[in-house]
């Protein structure tokens with residue numbers, strides 16, 4: 132029979148390649164399982180023996196032995212337990228390299244070197260690497276190699292997995308002329324495959340497809356301030372999170388002990404990104420929304436735009452400082468005691484002098500002893516001289532007698548209570564008092580607006596949190612009193628009524644929560660601020676208090692700022708961090724939006740900021756955004772219809788972004804659709820998030836009702852990966868010239 136050799140069909144090649152890769156991956160998982168068993172056996176045995184013999188040194192030696200023998204695989208076992216086995220495969224990449232040998236493949240002896248890249252490093256029993264950690268220097272070519280600068284790489288392979296199973300292969304041939312003839316090359320490119328996939332409700336890591344310019348920002352040294360800029364969808368957030376994981380890898384001792392803090396704009400955003408670091412095997416990073424930075428406080432409410440602008444302004448510093456030093460509202464305005472046969476009295480002015488003197492160098496909650504001394508001195512100076520020698524030889528025994536009097540104790544409780552930041556913030560709701568503190572810093576109209584904003588609700592807003600933090604610093608933390616230990620603060624014992632008077636129930640709850648949180652470090656070794664363009668100057672002050680010694684990563688895009696005066700916010704940031712060295716990175720490709728959607732959004736922002744940093748969107752879908760016009764009364768219903776249509780057209784999520792005032796109507800319509808793939812949100816809530824399809828409700832209202840105006844609309848118009856429909860009752864927001872991608 133005649134047998135001509137034929138090349139095997141692609142399916143057969145694919146099956147064989149998948150099988151071969153699976154075998155290697157199975158070896159890695161087996162090794163990790165084996166290591167986990169032996170590591171925990173050694174740990175348990177060592178611990179038991181140490182306990183039985185009660186010899187600390189033996190135990191220490193056991194642990195040292197464990198460390199030396201198995202630290203890599205043990206760490207791997209610990210970390211793999213933290214990975215989400217459903218989705219995240221341990222091994223996701225492979226490099227085939229020729230070590231930079233430039234001779235054609237046929238002239239070169241030996242196979243290409245292969246190196247597997249994964250979420251963590253694992254070695255075999257002989258200590259040979261089965262897979263290296265993506266953060267190791269040896270993994271750099273996996274991210275940095277390009278066809279013009281291939282770093283010795285011939286083929287880069289991305290393994291798509293579901294748990295421990297390899298389900299797909301995407302290859303990138305960087306040097307075809309160096310590849311052996313039978314080297315299989317499969318798939319259409321990992322990046323495009325990854326970008327086209329449907330989105331879920333949480334962000335996924337990009338560890339298998341990090342691009343070269345992103346990799347540089349991720350691996351930048353942890354010195355000073357690393358600023359990562361770039362337009363919408365360029366991967367700033369996801370890059371920053373990978374950078375946190377990289378810093379932990381590169382200097383685990385420093386960053387795990389000192390702590391890494393990630394600050395983002397909202398609780399919804401934190402929930403969106405919370406899976407990324409665990410999927411990289413890191414669970415020690417603190418994620419906090421800017422409304423949650425003060426222990427025990429979880430603010431999500433947003434102020435009206437004009438109130439938020441005042442609360443965030445640096446001018447609030449002076450206002451708060453004056454409030455924190457002023458009389459306590461409702462406190463007694465005179466002190467009268469009967470002592471040593473005489474009545475002695477201090478009037479309001481005299482009390483004010485004592486207060487000012489006590490606060491000269493010490494914050495209020497730490498100045499009770501100073502205040503007490505001042506009161507005693509003032510009373511003593513008014514105590515009749517002819518009685519002094521007869522009754523009290525000196526001021527000290529006079530003071531002891533006075534401060535023992537019930538009248539004095541109840542006066543002091545009301546005059547110098549421990550003040551919470553929340554209580555002082557509430558005082559700002561009284562326009563008369565606020566005028567006294569703010570007339571040099573705010574206009575009359577601003578004072579009215581702020582007082583009404585504070586008095587109008589009991590709920591703390593996100594902008595209030597920075598004010599609370601400022602006040603906490605101004606007031607000082609009350610000294611911790613252990614009963615009977617600290618004579619100086621004995622006065623606190625008699626004050627519990629006074630303290631309770633200024634604490635509301637929610638404040639007490641907040642205090643309890645703060646105490647429960649007390650273990651968490653308040654200061655961090657590295658602070659990473661996402662959506663940094665949105666931090667108000669007062670928020671910058673709060674954030675920088677979390678890292679007086681820290682290195683920083685700051686991520687943002689001024690064109691997306693929701694702060695009315697982005698320059699003021701930028702100046703505040705620069706002032707706070709000006710002493711640190713700065714490295715800047717710019718990301719240039721928009722990976723989120725289709726080119727059609729981004730061309731349109733770019734046109735909208737260009738009319739407001741002609742020099743905005745606009746990235747290139749690389750993925751075309753052939754579908755332009757769609758504009759629909761209705762009567763104002765029909766908008767909610769139309770939004771529901773559009774969301775219903777989009778559910779049919781995309782596989783993943785549908786976001787309906789609606790100005791806060793129109794939200795109830797739209798919520799009611801969406802409730803009828805009752806579909807977990809749909810989420811309704813306000814423009815500010817949509818910051819940093821993304822959906823496969825987006826319905827934008829009333830763009831003109833978004834511009835007029837949201838802090839940031841057109842910049843807020845630009846954020847909204849850049850949330851969709853595939854499809855976007857705008858529902859309008861007016862179209863003033865439309866760019867005058869239209870655009871290629873326009874509706």
Ligand SMILES: Nc1ncnc2c1ncn2[C@@H]1O[C@H](COP(=O)(O)OP(=O)(O)OP(=O)(O)O)[C@@H](O)[C@H]1O
Pocket residue numbers: 322325326335336337340341342345361362363364365366367368369370688691722723818819820821849
């Ligand atoms: N190298 C990459 N490989 C795969 N996906 C990527 C890559 N880089 C970014 N992405 C994806 O692009 C989307 C946008 O990323 P991200 O949210 O980090 O951008 P951003 O710059 O923070 O956006 P914005 O400023 O608009 O909030 C995400 O879905 C992210 O996973």
